[in-house]
Amino acid sequence: MSVPNVVVHRDADVLAKAVAARIITRLVDVQSARGSASLVLTGGTVGIATLAAIAATPARDAVDWPKLDIWWGDERFLPSGDPERNETGAREALLDRVDLDPARVHVMRGPDSGMSAEESADAYAEELRKAARPEDHGPVPSFDVMLLGMGPDSHVASLFPGNPAVYDTRSVVAVHGSPKPPPVRISLTFPTIHAAREVWVVAAGEEKAGAVRLALSQDSGQVQVPAAGARGSRRTLFLLDRAAAGKIPAGLGRIASP
């Protein structure tokens, strides 16, 4: 797994625009090399603001949208169209504004599908398994970029400190008893996160500063500090605003937008 690099931007607005620019560049690079690319989305404030920033920039036209696979790191187990679903926010901010292939938008299904949370998690695991290629050497694709928001409690995706989901070795899991509403969610697990080539943790705001410090500490474990387990196989970035970076040791973060 890769050692995290930290990049600090002036505020949440600049952060979202800078992450949007990074995503576009990365997708264009991967598509130039391989034809298609994969992006794992997150919910949350910076995650959705980043998608809106992609939609707002003319550079979005550089991406070959029909050749992009969209996945989610987690989803709140709520019916389609519910405003609290990560999918709903992503569709409004970006997905409904670009020319994606609907078959490549891989949604985690909610209760309106008739499935239980466990069945939905199993269905997503199966979709991932089918998308995995021999060169991925495992049951999930080696995603090109996985975006992960982070809560003040250091949760990433829907992996909350001490929840049984943090121990799970399947690729996708149903999460019960989430301390942040709603209580039932679907989440990728650590083995799936670690299979991503690049993991980018995005966080803004003073309330995240303690969790960021813990996530970057070598003394933290992913059971109690899930963001400490947010690591990609080739690259890990912590993309922060100044407030979220306020408690990291001096010299760790590179100030990109003073």
Ligand SMILES: O=C1O[C@H](COP(=O)(O)O)[C@@H](O)[C@H](O)[C@H]1O
């Ligand atoms: O519930 C969730 O929260 C996190 C972080 O959200 P934020 O609003 O504090 O930025 C998010 O990354 C995750 O996808 C989502 O389901």
